[in-house]
Amino acid sequence: MPDTIDYTIGWDNPASQLFQVAATARPEGDAVVFSLPAWRPGRYVFQNYSANVQNVRAEDDRGRALPVEWVDLDSWRVSAGGSNRVTLRFEYYTSTFDAGTSVLRPDLAYLNLVNLLPWVEGRMDEPVHLTLEAPAEWPVATQLERVTGPGHVFRAPDYHYAADAPTIAAPDLVDWPFDVDGTRFHAWWRPAPDLQGFTREQLLADLAALAREQAAIFGGFPFDEYNHLYQIVPMPFGHAVEHAASASYVLGPPQRLFANRGGYLGLLGISSHELFHAWNVKRIRPAALWPYDYSEPQLSRLHWWTEGVTDYMSNLALVRAGLMTHDEFWQNLASGIASLESTPGRRVLSASASSWTSWLTGYGGGDPNATVSFYSLGNQLGLLLDLQVRDATDGARGLDDVFRLLWKRYYEQGQGVPEDGVQRAVEEVAGRSFDDFFARYVHGTEIYPYEETLAVVGLTARRAPVPGRPEATVGWVLRRTGDAVTVANVLPESPALAAGVMRGDIVLAVDEETLASPDVDAILARHAPGDRVPVRLLRGDQEVVVGVELAGEGNLRWEVRPMEGATERQLRLRQGWLASRASP
Numbered sequence: 001m002p003d004t005i006d007y008t009i010g011w012d013n014p015a016s017q018l019f020q021v022a023a024t025a026r027p028e029g030d031a032v033v034f035s036l037p038a039w040r041p042g043r044y045v046f047q048n049y050s051a052n053v054q055n056v057r058a059e060d061d062r063g064r065a066l067p068v069e070w071v072d073l074d075s076w077r078v079s080a081g082g083s084n085r086v087t088l089r090f091e092y093y094t095s096t097f098d099a100g101t102s103v104l105r106p107d108l109a110y111l112n113l114v115n116l117l118p119w120v121e122g123r124m125d126e127p128v129h130l131t132l133e134a135p136a137e138w139p140v141a142t143q144l145e146r147v148t149g150p151g152h153v154f155r156a157p158d159y160h161y162a163a164d165a166p167t168i169a170a171p172d173l174v175d176w177p178f179d180v181d182g183t184r185f186h187a188w189w190r191p192a193p194d195l196q197g198f199t200r201e202q203l204l205a206d207l208a209a210l211a212r213e214q215a216a217i218f219g220g221f222p223f224d225e226y227n228h229l230y231q232i233v234p235m236p237f238g239h240a241v242e243h244a245a246s247a248s249y250v251l252g253p254p255q256r257l258f259a260n261r262g263g264y265l266g267l268l269g270i271s272s273h274e275l276f277h278a279w280n281v282k283r284i285r286p287a288a289l290w291p292y293d294y295s296e297p298q299l300s301r302l303h304w305w306t307e308g309v310t311d312y313m314s315n316l317a318l319v320r321a322g323l324m325t326h327d328e329f330w331q332n333l334a335s336g337i338a339s340l341e342s343t344p345g346r347r348v349l350s351a352s353a354s355s356w357t358s359w360l361t362g363y364g365g366g367d368p369n370a371t372v373s374f375y376s377l378g379n380q381l382g383l384l385l386d387l388q389v390r391d392a393t394d395g396a397r398g399l400d401d402v403f404r405l406l407w408k409r410y411y412e413q414g415q416g417v418p419e420d421g422v423q424r425a426v427e428e429v430a431g432r433s434f435d436d437f438f439a440r441y442v443h444g445t446e447i448y449p450y451e452e453t454l455a456v457v458g459l460t461a462r463r464a465p466v467p468g469r470p471e472a473t474v475g476w477v478l479r480r481t482g483d484a485v486t487v488a489n490v491l492p493e494s495p496a497l498a499a500g501v502m503r504g505d506i507v508l509a510v511d512e513e514t515l516a517s518p519d520v521d522a523i524l525a526r527h528a529p530g531d532r533v534p535v536r537l538l539r540g541d542q543e544v545v546v547g548v549e550l551a552g553e554g555n556l557r558w559e560v561r562p563m564e565g566a567t568e569r570q571l572r573l574r575q576g577w578l579a580s581r582a583s584p
C-alpha cells in the first residue's frame with residue numbers, strides 16, 4: 001500500500017466560522033515542511049490563504065507536541081523528533097463567499113480545498129486521503145473519489161487533484177444526475193432551485209446538449225464523471241470557477257436565474273464556459289502553469305486565450321446546440337464588441353500584456369483608464385481568429401481544429417502550451433502566417449478588424465446611433481452613492497477631462513439644473529455637440545464650477561447583422577461555422 005498524505009477537516013462550533021484542519025505525513029528526514037497555497041488556479045493574483053490561519057501546532061503519532069516554526073508567509077516546518085507520523089493542525093477562518101473561497105455555517109460546509117490543504121514539500125505527487133467530519137446524513141458533492149466505509153472519506157491520486165476539488169456538504173444539497181453519451185454528469189444544487197417557468201427535464205437536456213457539442217470537438221470527454229456545483233445566494237451574484245472534473249458556481253438572486261430567457265441563457269452560458277475549461281486551461285494549459293506552483297506567480301501572456309477564447313467557444317456551443325438563436329448570437333457579438341471598444345484601457349494594454357499583468361491589475365486596481373479585461377479581448381480575438389482561419393481554408397478548418405491540434409501536441413504529450421504555441425497552432429491549421437495579426441491585435445493595441453472579418457461569413461458590423469439617446473456627451477461615468485451623484489470615471493480625451501472634472505467629484509448641478517439622477521440624458525438632450533454647459537461640483541469641501549464643451553458620438557452602439565445579398569461562399573462558411581458538431 002503506497003504511503004498517503006492524510007487530511008482531516010472538521011469543526012467545533014460552526015458559528016465561529018473556523019474549520020479545524022489537520023495534515024498528517026510520514027517524515028522523510030528530521031523535519032516536514034507544510035505549505036498553504038498563496039493563490040488558486042483560475043484567478044491569477046495572490047490571495048494569501050495563510051492570512052486565515054491561526055493556532056498552528058504539531059504533534060507526533062502519540063499526540064506529543066512537536067516544535068513547529070513559521071518559515072515563510074505560507075509554510076510551517078515541523079521537527080519530526082524521530083516519530084513515524086507528524087501532524088500539523090490549525091484553524092482556518094472563513095469569511096467571504098464566492099466560487100473560490102471556503103465557508104462554514106451551521107447549515108453548510110463549503111470547501112475549496114486549495115484554500116485549506118497544506119501540501120508537503122517535495123511530495124505533491126503522493127496520494128491523498130481526506131476525511132470530512134460533516135454529519136453522516138449530509139450529502140457531499142465533490143470530484144474526489146469516495147472511499148467505501150463509514151464517514152465522508154475521499155481519496156485523490158495527488159495533491160494537485162485534491163486541491164482542485166471544490167466540495168460541498170449541506171443538508172439541503174440535491175443531486176440532479178444526467179448522462180451524456182454514457183458519461184455521468186451531476187447538477188448539484190444548494191438549495192434546490194425554483195425553476196419558475198422552466199423544468200428540470202429541459203434544464204438537464206440543455207446542459208447535456210451543451211456538453212455533447214463541446215465533446216464533439218475533441219471526440220469525447222476528458223473525465224469519467226463531471227459535477228456542476230451550483231449554490232444560490234440571495235444577493236445579485238455571478239461567479240464560477242473551473243476544475244478538472246467539476247465547476248463551482250455561486251449565483252443569485254434565485255428569482256433572477258429562471259425569471260426569463262435572458263437569465264436562463266446566462267446560466268447555460270456560465271455552465272458552458274466552465275465546462276469548456278475542462279479542456280481549455282485545465283488540460284490545454286499554458287506551460288507557465290504546468291505544473292501549478294501555488295507559492296509563486298506563474299506569469300503567462302495567454303490568459304486572453306484561456307479565458308477570453310473559452311468565453312467565445314462557450315457561446316458558440318450554445319448556438320451550435322440550438323440553445324441560442326442566430327439573432328441572439330448577433331446581438332451577443334455586438335454587445336461584446338461595444339463593451340470592449342468602450343473600455344479606454346483597450347487602447348493602452350494589449351491582450352498579451354493584460355494577461356501578463358493579471359497579478360497586478362487583472363481583477364481591479366490601477367488606473368481604470370489603463371486596464372482592460374483579457375476576457376473581453378480574448379472573446380473578440382477568438383471570433384476573429386476563427387473566421388480568419390475559415391477564410392484562409394475556404395471553410396475547411398476553424399478554431400475547433402486549433403483546439404484539437406493543441407490537445408494532441410501538448411496535453412496528450414504531458415506538456416503545457418508554450419507562449420508562442422497558440423500562434424503556431426493557428427498558423428499550422430490555417431496554412432498561412434499570422435505574424436501580422438498577432439503583432440497588431442494580440443501583442444498590440446490596434447482596434448480589431450471587425451467589419452472585414454465578419455464579412456467572411458456574410459455579417460456586417462457597424463456603429464449606429466442608439467434611438468432616444470442624446471448625441472452630446474460629457475465623457476464621464478456617473479454613479480449614485482446614497483443621495484449623491486459621484487463621478488466614477490473621467491474618460492481620456494473627454495470634454496470632462498479637458499474641463500478639469502476629477503474622479504470622485506460630487507455633481508451638484510449640470511446646466512444650472514440640480515442633479516436628481518445620474519442619468520443626465522434629459523439635460524444633454526437639450527444641447528448639441530459644441531455647446532458649453534456649466535457643471536457645478538463638490539470636491540472635498542470646495543465647490544468648483546467648470547464649463548464643459550460637449551462632444552458628439554455619445555449615443556453609438558454596435559450592430560451585427562446578416563448581410564443582404566450574401567454570396568454562396570459567405571453563407572457556406574457561416575453554415576460551417578455555426579452547424580452542430582454533435583448531431584450529424
Ligand SMILES: [Zn+2]
Nearest residue numbers: 273277307310
Ligand atoms: Zn473562466
